[in-house]
Amino acid sequence: MFIYILDGFIDVRELARLFVYDPDACEKFITKIIDSVDIDNSGTLNFSEFLMLMVKTEGLDGVRAAFQVKIKILVKIEISV
Numbered sequence: 001m002f003i004y005i006l007d008g009f010i011d012v013r014e015l016a017r018l019f020v021y022d023p024d025a026c027e028k029f030i031t032k033i034i035d036s037v038d039i040d041n042s043g044t045l046n047f048s049e050f051l052m053l054m055v056k057t058e059g060l061d062g063v064r065a066a067f068q069v070k071i072k073i074l075v076k077i078e079i080s081v
């Protein structure tokens, strides 16, 4: 599999295309991401490690916003029951 980088950059679509044609590359990429926050070296993410990953990728404000949306959904579900 070859990727032709004409402009010197890889965008999301090109990276996604690589992963469609090369699932092993996708798995290696995701493994590196998980390993970067897998503190107990379990190969899986517990909730604390997942939060660290979210903070790394979304920042504290992004995590806060994600949980606020979740809380609003839960409140709506609870009110509607």
Ligand SMILES: [Ca+2]
Pocket: 038, 039, 040, 041, 042, 043, 044, 045, 046, 049
């Ligand atoms: Ca872990």
